[in-house]
Structures are given as structure tokens and as C-alpha cells.
Amino acid sequence: MSLPPTMRAITISGYGSPDVLTESTLPTPTLSNSDTSRLQSAPRRHGCRRLAPDPNAVLGIDYAGTVVEVGSAVKGIKVGDRVYGKTAGIKGFGTYAEYVKVSTVADVVVKRPEGVSAQQAAGVGVCALTAYVGLVTYGGLSLKVEENKGKEVLVNGASGGVGLFAVQIAKILGAKVVAVASGKNKDFVTKTLGADEFVDYTVKPLKDQLTTNNQFDVFYDAVGMDEGKNWDLAQTILKPGGLFAASAPASHGPVSVGALVGMVGTIAWRAISSSRKYKFITSLPVDQFPNVAKWIEEGKVKLFTTVELPLSDVKKAHELSASGRTVGKIVLIP
Known part of the structure; x- marks a missing residue:
């Protein structure tokens, strides 16, 4: 040609x-x-x-x-x-x-x-792999479904590009999924993606709706760029040793040297100050994609x-x- x-x-x-x-x-x-x-x-x-x-x-x-x-x-x-x-x-x-x-x-x-x-x-490509890495590669869920029995995953931003994959992958792997999104997207998130429970963040702050201590094994923040409120919430609702995974690091304003220093400091502090694990997606290894591709081919992941x-x-x-x-x-x- x-x-x-x-x-x-x-x-x-x-x-x-x-x-x-x-x-x-x-x-x-x-x-x-x-x-x-x-x-x-x-x-x-x-x-x-x-x-x-x-x-x-x-x-x-x-x-x-x-x-x-x-x-x-x-x-x-x-x-x-x-x-x-x-x-x-x-x-x-x-x-x-x-x-x-x-x-x-x-x-x-x-x-x-x-x-x-x-x-x-x-x-x-990017968003499915971002969801997979945050849930599986970082150790929140196992590829062995039986090992995820009884585990609960909270997905914040469940109707967005990364979140819709995070919900589906967590369900494929046998976890219970509580999804956070705008109320207008409830049917999409629950009936189409398969989330077990739904939380409408527009009704009132998440901290007033998610009040059960040590409920979740994984808190996947598919919105990312939070200024600390979601990480603070995770200290209550995430189990000790549980995983807080974010699609982007904590926000410190526009791109600058000061913002970069602030971000590094935040990451370091979260790593040493909590019994909960903090991860944000820093790389997307191509060798992690075959499982996602297989689920897509089998029709388990909807696009x-x-x-x-x-x-x-x-x-x-x-x-x-x-x-x-x-x-x-x-x-x-x-």
C-alpha cells in the first residue's frame, strides 16, 4: 500500500x-x-x-x-x-x-x-491499564477470584474513563464494589457496569455517607488530584493494611517546582504516617495488559x-x- x-x-x-x-x-x-x-x-x-x-x-x-x-x-x-x-x-x-x-x-x-x-x-489502552494497575498490580486484589472473597472495593469517579474499568475489573475478580458518582449516572454504574452499591457524591460529602470503620480493602480514587480529603476519609473507612490507589497524585496547584516538592512531600508523609498503603499510578507496564485484553475478547469488560x-x-x-x-x-x- x-x-x-x-x-x-x-x-x-x-x-x-x-x-x-x-x-x-x-x-x-x-x-x-x-x-x-x-x-x-x-x-x-x-x-x-x-x-x-x-x-x-x-x-x-x-x-x-x-x-x-x-x-x-x-x-x-x-x-x-x-x-x-x-x-x-x-x-x-x-x-x-x-x-x-x-x-x-x-x-x-x-x-x-x-x-x-x-x-x-x-x-x-491508558484508562483500562490504569484501573488494572491500581487494583491488581499494586496488590489490592488477586487474580485468583477465590482470594478476593469478602473483599470490598470503593471506586470514586465510577462513571469516568478510569472508573468504569475499575468497577468492572473489581467485579470480574469477585469483589463487592461500592461506586461513587453523580446521581444522574446511577443506572449506568449499577445496571450496566454492575456495581453492588451506589453513592451520590452530589447529595452530601462522602465523609457523611461513608461512615463504617474499616469497611474497604481498596479505595480506588479514579478522580485523583484530591487535596487530602479522600486520603483523610480512607483513614477511617479503609482497613489497616488496605490499599488507597489514585489515578493521579494529590494536587498542589498548577505545575511548578513548588507543586512538585509539595507532591513529593505528601507522598513521603502518607507512606510513613499511616497503616494504609498509598499508591498513585506512576507507570503503565505494557506486559500487564494481556489480562485486560482477554477480558475484553471474552466480553467480560464492556467498552x-x-x-x-x-x-x-x-x-x-x-x-x-x-x-x-x-x-x-x-x-x-x-
């Missing part, structure tokens, strides 16, 4: 509001002699909230699409395969583009099951895309994401 020499992509001119995002024309990625374990796909993609490493980088980590070229050493993937996954990092060239080059070694590259659309698959926007509407997509009010995933389509 002959690829066009250039492609549409979204670049970032600096840090700031969505206004720094610009549609640009860039050279189409090509395979070199050293790219023997890489492939190209023409993807649809979604980006969870992540920072670009450098100005003028192409944003985006998740993708879904069709393979149009493979390296000579690639095994199990061929031209024409429908794939999805996530890159190991942006490295200047993310997935907000018509074409992307990914590695079958360093990135997540999984064949898309029948019945799963590209739009659905494009929102899986949801609620907003589909053309690539040119990337600013609107980021504004929606920043609002924290969307249910499920936001996907950009080239």
Missing part, C-alpha cells in the same frame, strides 16, 4: 489551555531498517489526560486502526489486521494523527475482537464511547475532558 507523504496531526505549541493545540501537516511516519519490530496503523484514537513532554509534540497515547505496514521481524501481526492499544509514551509523536508508528515490543498492540468497533477500542469528535475538534474534546462531567470515553476520529 502506498502511503501519502504527509498527514494531518495535532501539535501542541506549549503548555496551557486547549488553545495551544493546532492542526498541522506533518510527514507520515515511515519504517526504517532499524524498525524491525514496528508497525504502522491508520488509527482512530482517544487521549486520556496526559502531558506532552515537549512543545510542538503530537499528543495522544491510545489508538485503534488498521495495520498498513509491518517491519520484517514482526510476528503475529500483518497488514490489514485491525488493532488497538497504547503507546509507551508520546516521545514527540503521539496518536493525534492520521498515521502512527508503534512497536510490538515497547507498546501495546492487540488485535481488535469481532464486535468491538474502532471507536470503542480507541478509548481502552463505552460516549463522545466521538473529528480530529479538528480536539480543543472541544480537551475542554470536555477537563470538565470532568463526561461519562465513558471521548474519541477523536481522523
Whole structure:
């Protein structure tokens, strides 16, 4: 297949509001002699909230699409395969583009099951793996269902991109799930995702609704960026030795040296001052994804895309994401 020499992509001119995002024309990625374990796909993609490493980088980590070229050493993937996954990092060239080059070694590259659309698959990689790492990799739940009998998991932000996966994974692994979200999303969280109990955070503060001491084995904060109130609540409702896992570290204001120092100090203090374990997701190892992919293929994990926007509407997509009010995933389509 002959690829066009250039492609549409979204670049970032600096840090700031969505206004720094610009549609640009860039050279189409090509395979070199050293790219023997890489492939190209023409993807649809979604980006969870992540920072670009450098100005003028192409944003985006998740993708879904069709393979149009493979390296000579690639095994199990061929031209024409429908794939999805996530890159190991942006490295200047993310997935907000018509074409992307990914590695079958360093990135997540999984064949898309029948019945799963590209739009659905494009929102899986980062958020599903974030949920899995927080629940399983960090030791809150075991992959052996029988070992999770009687365990209870609280998922804060259950209707969001990470939370919807956390609820489903915890249920697959046999735990009881109490889900926190806005009351308008109750049916989605309980009837569709399968949460056992529901807490509406808009009614009154969580500390006034969750009052049972030592109730939970895991407190998964899929909202993240809390200023301490959820961690303080965990000291009461989380069992000693229980796991508090967050999709992002405690917030200390806008990005700055002072905020970074404050974050490090908070992490250190939480590590030594409580009998509860504190973890936030610092990395997403690609070797942890196969279990999630298997559950998706088996239909145990349901996929949801609620907003589909053309690539040119990337600013609107980021504004929606920043609002924290969307249910499920936001996907950009080239």
C-alpha cells in the first residue's frame, strides 16, 4: 500500500489551555531498517489526560486502526489486521494523527475482537491499564477470584474513563464494589457496569455517607488530584493494611517546582504516617495488559464511547475532558 507523504496531526505549541493545540501537516511516519519490530496503523484514537513532554509534540497515547505496514521481524501481526492499544509514551509523536508508528515490543498492540468497533477500542489502552494497575498490580486484589472473597472495593469517579474499568475489573475478580458518582449516572454504574452499591457524591460529602470503620480493602480514587480529603476519609473507612490507589497524585496547584516538592512531600508523609498503603499510578507496564485484553475478547469488560469528535475538534474534546462531567470515553476520529 502506498502511503501519502504527509498527514494531518495535532501539535501542541506549549503548555496551557486547549488553545495551544493546532492542526498541522506533518510527514507520515515511515519504517526504517532499524524498525524491525514496528508497525504502522491508520488509527482512530482517544487521549486520556496526559502531558506532552515537549512543545510542538503530537499528543495522544491510545489508538485503534488498521495495520498498513509491518517491519520484517514482526510476528503475529500483518497488514490489514485491525488493532488497538497504547503507546509507551508520546516521545514527540503521539496518536493525534492520521498515521502512527508503534512497536510490538515497547507498546501495546492487540488485535481488535469481532464486535468491538474502532471507536470503542480507541478509548481502552491508558484508562483500562490504569484501573488494572491500581487494583491488581499494586496488590489490592488477586487474580485468583477465590482470594478476593469478602473483599470490598470503593471506586470514586465510577462513571469516568478510569472508573468504569475499575468497577468492572473489581467485579470480574469477585469483589463487592461500592461506586461513587453523580446521581444522574446511577443506572449506568449499577445496571450496566454492575456495581453492588451506589453513592451520590452530589447529595452530601462522602465523609457523611461513608461512615463504617474499616469497611474497604481498596479505595480506588479514579478522580485523583484530591487535596487530602479522600486520603483523610480512607483513614477511617479503609482497613489497616488496605490499599488507597489514585489515578493521579494529590494536587498542589498548577505545575511548578513548588507543586512538585509539595507532591513529593505528601507522598513521603502518607507512606510513613499511616497503616494504609498509598499508591498513585506512576507507570503503565505494557506486559500487564494481556489480562485486560482477554477480558475484553471474552466480553467480560464492556467498552463505552460516549463522545466521538473529528480530529479538528480536539480543543472541544480537551475542554470536555477537563470538565470532568463526561461519562465513558471521548474519541477523536481522523
